[in-house]
Amino acid sequence: MRSRTATLLVLALAASQLGGIPIVQAQEDPAAVRVTVNARAGLESVGDAAIGVNHAIWDAQLGTPEVADLLRDAGVQAMRYPGGSYSDIYHWRDHTAPGGYVAPNTDFDHFMAGVQRAGGQAIVAANYGTGTPQEAADWVRYANIEKGYGVKYWEIGNELYGNGHYGSGWEADDHPDKSPAGYATLVAEYARAMKAVDPTIQVGAVLTTPGDWPDGLVTSGDAGTWNQVVLSIAGPVVDFAILHWYPSGTGAEVLTKTDRVPDMIRLARQQIARYAGKELGIALTEINTSYGRNTQPGALFAADAYATLLQNGVFTVDWWNVHNGPDTASTIGGHPDFHDYGLLSSAGCLSDGTVCQPPLNTPFATYHGLAMTSKFVRTGDQFVVAGANDPLVKVHAARRADGGLAVLLINEDPDVAKPVAVDYAGYAPAADAQVLTYTNGDTAISTTTGSAASLTLPPYSLTTLVLRPATQSTGPSAPARPTATTVTDRAATLTWPAPAQGAKYEVHRQNGTVSEQWGETTGTTFTVRNLTPSTRYTVNLIARDGTGRVSWSSPPLTFSTTTPAASTCAVKLTNANDWGNGYVGSVDITNTGNATVDNWTLAFDWPTGWQQMNSGWNATWAQTGATVRVAGADHNRSLAPGATVNVGFVGAYQGPNVPPAVFKLNGVHCTTR
Template sequence: MRFRTMLLPVALAATVGAVVPAPSTATAAAPGPSLAVDVTAGRHPISPYVYGMNFASEELARDIRLPVNRYGGNATTRYNFRNDTTNRASDWYFENIPNDNPDPASLPKGSDSDEFVAANKATGTGTLMTLPMIGWVAKDRARACGFSVAKYGPQESTDQWAPDCGNGKKPDGTPITGNDPTDTSVAVGPEYAADFVTHLKTQFGGAADGGVQFYNLDNEPDLWHATHRDVRPEGLGYDELRDRTYAYAAAIKGADPDAKTLGPVGWGLNSIRFSGLDQDVCSRTGCWSNPPDRAAHDGQELGPWYLDQMRAYEQEHGERILDYFDIHIYPQQAGVHSNEPGDAATQERRLRSTRQLWDPTYVDESWIDQPVRMIPRMRELVDRHYPGTKVAITEYNWGAYGHLNGALTQADILGIFGREGLDMANLWTAPEADQPVAHAFRIYRNYDGRGGAFGDTSVRATSADQGKLAIYAAERSGDGALTMVVVNKTGDELTSPVSLTGASTGTAEVYRYSGADLTGIVRQADQPVGATGFTGTFGANSVTMIVLPRGAGEDTTAPTAPGKPVAGAVTGNSIALSWAASTDDVGVAGYDVHRVDGGTTVKVASSTGPSVTVTGLSSDRSYTFVVTARDAAGNVSAASPELVARTAHRPDGACRVAYAANSWPGGFTATVTITNGTAVPIDGWRLAFDFPNAGQRVGQGWSATWRQTGVSVTADSMGWNGRLAPGASTSIGFNGTWSGQNPTPTAFTLNGQACGN
């Protein structure tokens, strides 16, 4: 695996003058895939925080109205706000380096972190501050290093400007052990976090009063044994991560109850699957198939276990101390995470690799070699293990900031974030204001130079071939305009039909960023839009914003609220609901059922009439539901009164299977979660079930070997997920097709034994 070693907000080298794929010189555009937007379907809010960055300049923050700016990275793990000094860890010879400060005597007032927050307040930007949780911070403003050559002997590499500072490895590459952590650092506890928050609150107000709103629970603690091995040479295990989170997060909440916390701030997919201790041990011994720390915790992967522990804290103490489940992601495909755009194959791979954020059919083209589905994976984990927790990716970087290919990729990523319902994302680090990747953000945040922005309510947008043309759409609440972003990932100019449902007719404004002018977004000719849509031409290697105003006289009246839902048939994993129908001046198009958990709601089912069965629930658990109605124009009613209903009890001591499907005409995606409810581990499993309808077929599957004969389906375990400890779960799935109807299978067996739902 590849560790990220970036540290500070370094400006990536601008390569605007590099070779850019030229627009096609053909006289006629090639036919492109069909695009479709349905304003009445798939509606959900887009969090503004998905457009965040790390260490953005004031100029860029003001220009794009940056919603949140993060103070993060390896250097913040041992940042001492009192003396304004960082330790650069393995990124730069484990050195303490004080920040430039014109008045050190006034510290902690006027520190680098103070200046960061002040700049954010000046641009109306929220702050995400990293709080050290490792137990050490830089001891003073004197420069020092963790592995002095004079003290610990010759080393493999030394700082050319401070030759006594080594990289902590002997000349033969073996690590130096037994060094003294106090060479650079002083021990601190949770009180340090409370003092830091209190200082920021004193300077800028609390989270509810325009001060710091968000706090990261350190930075990538599962890599401390590598990045901060001068003070933490062993990996961080399950229990210690939990205990430190309990102590430090509670200290933050005690100092500012309105602040939001984000954890565990892992470095990538392996941060969900393995503890730092297992990553440390297995990187040396190859124990990945049976990591010892996981085995000591009933075989449960770290991510779901961590969420279970955070939920347990709230149940015991009556206080939520984790608000966001935060995991970083850096593409591991060759050449993708690079400052340079790379050759044509690398650029194609960069554009393709964004599918790891959502696509269950995309097998990651790296050592991961399996579907990642990062955002749905994280969402499913919080929904199952700690409902109401939001999902964040506070570091990501797809490279090529100075190249058009990087801008196309970034525009695709921002569209995916909004469509998939991510709650926060922060690019590491921010681009320069004139780099192409900055223009990808402008497409969504300031496409016209006057504050024109992508909408804040996502609506359904589909492409017949997202590898060629990707489309994202959202309705803007301020003026009702429909905004559409189309990313042409090919070197050809493409002409495609764009069908619209529930949208206005009229004239749309068109803005484009492309190789024709890398210095900015260019206004194009207006696009006439008819009753069913339009035909658009999209330049080669371009990002296009289409803005369709809401038409005069358009339906703006929402349906009345539905009646309070009533529970009908109840099973161990489903509840049938019905309610009094809504009325509308034009007509009700459908209903959406939402599960309420704390202060958040999650859509769990939709129907065209006043009844539906909600599936995929846990047994013997209470759920709160509300229903909303929508009309053909996309207007949404107020929520119905709440219903609290409980699923049926399921006997213990058996396997359990939860089956959930997301359907569309002729196709569906199914996610199947298998739980070992017995007292003994399962080594290798075969799941079997029958489809109720002969027209249901399994297509591309993942995380299991899928087979179908007639209506009978089997799924055999893979090498990496075949062992299920008592109480452990694994999720598998497939894309399928259907004709006639698509009912849910109701009877499952695991290794020949009947399973409960």
């Protein structure tokens, strides 16, 4: 690598596109990866259960002092019990799981002793599959009334969509009605019984993860998909939604799939708002990867996935799991991998005895990935927008209550070190930084002092910069999240509580890693005009007082403008039949104008890179890149005023199936119905 020197330039850009936000830039090596951190573009904040793990009652190490201390040292905040599908066969009072193995000293009190020693909190999955609402209510009474454990989060069952209703069955479910309606009706009963004991608890219902089986499926007799039915019935009485995520593929494939998280969580929120009619928290209570579970790819994936999920508002992310055991042996990145779901070694051997794991409780790389994440973000920190111009360098950043800023840099290239130059918008750091590094094959995270503006990322590495401000300054309090009270195709009115006396609010739009100031006001509303129809916008508020001091950013507001209020065409896309990774799309195209449209062509773009059109009918279909073009056939190429033509296609997807936002007929932006 070329050596380079860097100096810090603090530029006050009063008339810049960042609306007066200072930028700190590094004179850069031309070969360096350009990283931008925009401290004024706020994302979501970190809660007190953010970094979690799963415990299982078949793990004899559950709750032991050594394990509790290791989890404490890794910054684990939440521990889920009693472990995956065992949740639906476990009876807490007599500590039995008919049909499964229960290790000694893994009962609820032993579990809670480990949780308390680690300084965390519990997430408990009540038995839905073979249990009753009364059994769950009694557990709440024992935990919170008799023992005073203060368990806040209670799930109702585990992956109940896997009870055979959609053909595949791995989850115990003794109920005669295994439909989503059957589950949701009983979940509401569970929630009412448990909250009658302790009204302060929060109860979660199992949903399918957008883009993962059986998302989108509707079976005979159901009123809709699993999520639609569960949210419609149980949504009004529960407090959070439960998702699980196990992305698969090669190392390179898995590491790119964190890019799917924003769409995954956004679609889940849309379903919640539409069918539950209120906001619900989102908990991702199981996550793991198919590649490099015990080696560096797993560590990189864990850190990136946790940060991406948390900055998108998931309140807890729980790794599956603490111990599991070896499955197969391989060498990944030059180090042994046992395809073990656990964070810590079980000291097990393969069935033929040829390969054995390291000593019991030896941390695997993924353990250090979680530890790095906990050193990067802490309770109360607010994520801010960050990015890089190299797809193999992932970047996350967060502001701290003490005025500091932390930046997590992930080099996913297994072979090449990456020199990096960091630009800061809205934040002026001191020249030096604390540098935390975890590289391929390390057994611990190292700490050194380095530059805030330039560094070199080793291959396959995690690096966190912990920065302090060049000068301490206390600004106004951060504004609350704005709301969009009126949204049309070209305008939106935003509202918020009144700012403090003498302060004004600036309205900033996030555009990649850049903030664009839309305007400012001392009032409580702001209307932005000249927007683009069918477009998603994310905005923040910044408070500025009379001396020019600025606040942290508000939490973000994301809204979408509507399709054109007036157009000469309308399009309706219907998912006519879905099978989990593909579907039949039915498209109605209507001429809403006064003139006949001859030789029509409809065009739309897939919003993601994992969606495509496989075949189509009743028209000529073609896809180039992300763009699909549909041309009328001989028998329907002419559309009279008021006429509708129906065409269809087979679509495929390998992630969240995001519907296209814009349809254009002969170049005219159509209304979407």
